[in-house]
Amino acid sequence: MSTVALKPATMAQALTRALRDAMAADPAVHVMGEDVGTLGGVFRVTDGLAKEFGEDRCTDTPLAEAGILGTAVGMAMYGLRPVVEMQFDAFAYPAFEQLVSHVAKMRNRTRGKMPLPLTIRIPYGGGIGGVEHHSDSSEAYYMATPGLHVVTPATVADAYGLLRAAIASDDPVVFLEPKRLYWSKDSWNPDEPQTVEPIGRAVVRRTGRSATLITYGPSVPVCLEAAEAARAEGWDLEVVDLRSLVPFDDETVCASVRRTGRAVVVHESGGFGGPGGEIAARVTERCFHYLEAPVLRVAGFDVPYPPPMLERHHLPGVDRILDAVARLQWEAESR
Amino acid sequence: MSTVALKPATMAQALTRALRDAMAADPAVHVMGEDVGTLGGVFRVTDGLAKEFGEDRCTDTPLAEAGILGTAVGMAMYGLRPVVEMQFDAFAYPAFEQLVSHVAKMRNRTRGKMPLPLTIRIPYGGGIGGVEHHSDSSEAYYMATPGLHVVTPATVADAYGLLRAAIASDDPVVFLEPKRLYWSKDSWNPDEPQTVEPIGRAVVRRTGRSATLITYGPSVPVCLEAAEAARAEGWDLEVVDLRSLVPFDDETVCASVRRTGRAVVVHESGGFGGPGGEIAARVTERCFHYLEAPVLRVAGFDVPYPPPMLERHHLPGVDRILDAVARLQWEAESR
Amino acid sequence: MTVMEQRGAYRPSPPPAWQPRTDPAPLLPDAEPHRVLGTEAAAKADPELLRRLYAQAVLGRRYNTQATALTKQGRLAVYPSSTGQEACEIAAALALQEQDWLFPSYRDTLAVVARGVDPVETLTLLRGDWHTGYDPYEHRVAPLSTPLATQLPHAVGLAHAARLKGDDVVALAMVGDGGTSEGDFHEALNFAAVWHAPVVFLVQNNGFAISVPLAKQTAAPSLAHKAVGYGMPGRLVDGNDAAAVHEVLTDAVRHAREGGGPTLVEAVTYRIDAHTNADDATRYRGAAEVEAWRDHDPVQLLERELTGRGLIGEDEIAAVREEAETMAARLRERMNQDPVLDPMDLFAHVYAEPTSQLREQQALLRAELEAEAEEGTAR
């Protein structure tokens, strides 16, 4: 164990560090996107990279997302490992065809001859007071696209570890960065060698025996807060942070639900057709006889993302999570 | 009741007729897309419309799907009712940004001042031996996008009725046409006034008491076939044709499942993150104590759509459906 | 014959199909941008128009500074200032007739206000109480468009629809230099040209897309040269010269109105402020560059012309400035009032009728709000 004291770092800083370390470790890693160079990105995640590695390694592209992803595909074809930044969730949509029809399919199309090792970083989700198109939770689209990995960190350490793993992966990874956690801080020492988590493992963030909250990304801290608040009601909630939506860690999730017998899926994304449906359905398929109540979902409403002044009503908060937990058909003794 | 004899018609013919009747009834209806004019569309659904209504009403556009949908948005803003044809499922992806960021949001964005009455016809699904990109089931993307209606017919009569309803709707409707049913025939008299079904109602295509198959579009005939075959096993299966994925008819679906106590969702779309997750989850939420077994799903595999020679292994067929039914935890007497 | 065919050049050529169907020369922009102020052409300009442009530009500048101030006071979530670009903003609005349509990009609040939309309603998006605050049909102004270039095909479709209906409507669509790189820009211009739609595309080339300079955006001789590839005329204009922009746009609008089809106008200007109040422009450009452009300020160019030629007096200038102050004060005052919000609006406009799924969610939120209110009363 190292003796270096842990220093607080933000998730954004951990991401920057992950990019820097990846670029230093492998000259094939190239960062590209709108404003990622001189400016360091609108969230400053690429800050300093152009200076340190040159503009050929960290490149301000023309303003065209399909072009960014499409040229990144070509670069990956030639053996580079592009790390693409989409400036905001909704601004990744112009690249949708490239993503679905090429990025997700190239390895399969060519029987493995032409893998595309590229990472697509997308700041996503709300809670930062962004105007229209700056707060979408678009993970349902990516989950429904075979050939992509989809991961999203909830902690500073995972931000580093998962991004390193994504860049190291020989498959394309959609790397969803929860915008409102960019400035979340944690004791994390960037100067210490970091363990790189393999992609695909969920983690139990809090153990509990009454029910399981299954969540990821921006909703993890909310669920942890809800779990704390639930103690007053006599519920001891377990919180599972999925970290990876694709592949999905059935093992960890189902082990937890089998233990607790109850589950609520929590995410910001709209409920209808959102990730929660898949998660609830597969947990139910696998744990039916362990369930005391249906797996419930607490999600964003099925509406276009609200304007800043109304977003608090939309986002799953502690109260709404506790209300769902209360609907898990408790008998007095089962808490 | 009319005495006119019913004549067999194909789904494609019913769709053509619906377009023609809608254009005749309302000069605001404009058909547009690639090859929809002189050629009558690659599936001949728009056959004869340019001739009958002129090229200003049925227009061959330049080859650019975002442009097609984007200009249709502008036309709808000015009071027209564009009916856009996307040539194939995967070729709708270039229009994804227009669809998600504008079509789905314009009414909400403007507090109802600027509704967009437009219909987006998308031939979808496999089973016709199409090469790559010609057989995608993309409904999960549209379901996860609030502001859109998503409908898909499974019968000739519904093809007519739902398309008329879609064009009449003041909201944008993604109208998914199951390619492999284009040439399916039914006794249907195009010269008789047709009842136009309102959007949002599922229908029980076959009653049964053992279990419910919940399905839509191209999988409806497969489920009906499976239900017939199931009789040999002693199962009496009910088949619900959703017709509309958004809005979702919880009432009809749940009434059926409560009656039968068991359900399998069947669709061609990939399972993971596909429509089945949502359907299984919401049925379970609403019918938990009626369920003898978890709601199971029979779906396409979570792989890029296979090449023609392998697609039969991918598509949910009768055997795979019956295997799922067999896994519904039957006790001898409950069939 | 289709409406799209009602013009000259639009004819399929017989094989061999390689003969250029039109001569590119008339489509090419001039090498130098069109200018009026400070040139001999200014003498021919209508003094009344110049005064009007000046008054509007002064108002516009004040609107920008006031809105930026409101971000500091927490009254606006964000504001993308168009300081330095007022000439384009004002001229775009003034070049249109009442029945025409304006399709603004996210930065073009000034053009929207100049077209007559209520200033507070214009800022709704940026205040954050709703998305579009105004009724687009009232002044025929499309919603401010955040996804870049996506509004351009809308403008084409609307103009095309109006033409199909036989209405006398021109659409003017605004986009930035960065926005020209998007596929939607390309598709919109192509549709407009093929359909011969009455649209004018105004590119405000302000030198940057956030931090990315023009040289990383395009290698074209000028953005106006892009017109050639669509078969429409390209025009280059000094975007800080309000009279010149007004003239070029008015010409293009008239041309479109008369059935001449679309035009692409590149107005060369400069964004004096940072991208938005949240941006730090010192990261990507030096003060000297900004200063150089201050010498070519659109408001001052107008003022210099008017005073230099004796078309305006001290009093009138003072009056114009006072009017701007009054506007700013009124805006401040109105923006300092909290908007009235109803969270139930979240469900009201998703569809013409809420689905049963939305009604369930509506009930959930209503119950939460009632519980909240009760708690509030109880306390």
Place this chain on the structure above:
Amino acid sequence: MTVMEQRGAYRPSPPPAWQPRTDPAPLLPDAEPHRVLGTEAAAKADPELLRRLYAQAVLGRRYNTQATALTKQGRLAVYPSSTGQEACEIAAALALQEQDWLFPSYRDTLAVVARGVDPVETLTLLRGDWHTGYDPYEHRVAPLSTPLATQLPHAVGLAHAARLKGDDVVALAMVGDGGTSEGDFHEALNFAAVWHAPVVFLVQNNGFAISVPLAKQTAAPSLAHKAVGYGMPGRLVDGNDAAAVHEVLTDAVRHAREGGGPTLVEAVTYRIDAHTNADDATRYRGAAEVEAWRDHDPVQLLERELTGRGLIGEDEIAAVREEAETMAARLRERMNQDPVLDPMDLFAHVYAEPTSQLREQQALLRAELEAEAEEGTAR
């Protein structure tokens, strides 16, 4: 200095930024397409090259007719014939050096075969046993691209990557006239020009996008004129004149190789067959038009030149035709063998390692196949 900056014209200009950074004149295509065959220039052409082009074109024509025949025999799911366009297809392949990359569109099977890819592997996509049948790295040929224009940014990215690595690689990307309307065309050309990437874009303007004629696709003077808007040279060539296409492409490839950046080439040609075997071309064009183009047949243009100038004899022509027949017979024979399929391949290449979700599905299919096999044995 970045790699992107290693060239002349690419410099941000100081304010005022409106000076055209380059003169558009050298970017403009000639009014008439470049021709060699039947002109004086043909005399200067290398006879060996002409003979090679001829042999390849004859082979190509025969490949097209054979593949079309295979669709009738149910051996191919579909075939988009390039009959009439052989000059472009062949020249595209021959203009490249071994280390270069070809990015074909879905119709360009001929170019792929001419580059050396196994003819049967080339047809895998259209036979339907897999998507891409060949290893793209073996002959540096990207997969045949079905979504139109989407392969163009790939070509730019690959060429850019090679340049960053200091490798001598040019990418040649093919697209149809219809494909030029897509946003991806625009974005690819713009990236290529801004990055100064060694790419050549070859537009085969064959007059139609399925049924849609060029006049409904663009109002531009020519498709080559689109180059100006990106700041790259545009070249117009008679696409049925193999020598001319070869010359223009070879020049453009050399220019790219020498650091001159990208070029857009429009080759005017004609699709003699229907869009695919499934299409009925009589619905949208008359026989006279097709006949007019038959008089300008790319194979005959070569043959006429070679025989007219005594560069080829009857024997050699016969030998070329015989070779083509041998190729066709061999293709027929090989395509008449059923491909060996393994349904488990569905899961093998989705990811580097199948996810646990895929392993479950794999097990399901394996069980089904085993049950099927047992039933089969039982019967």
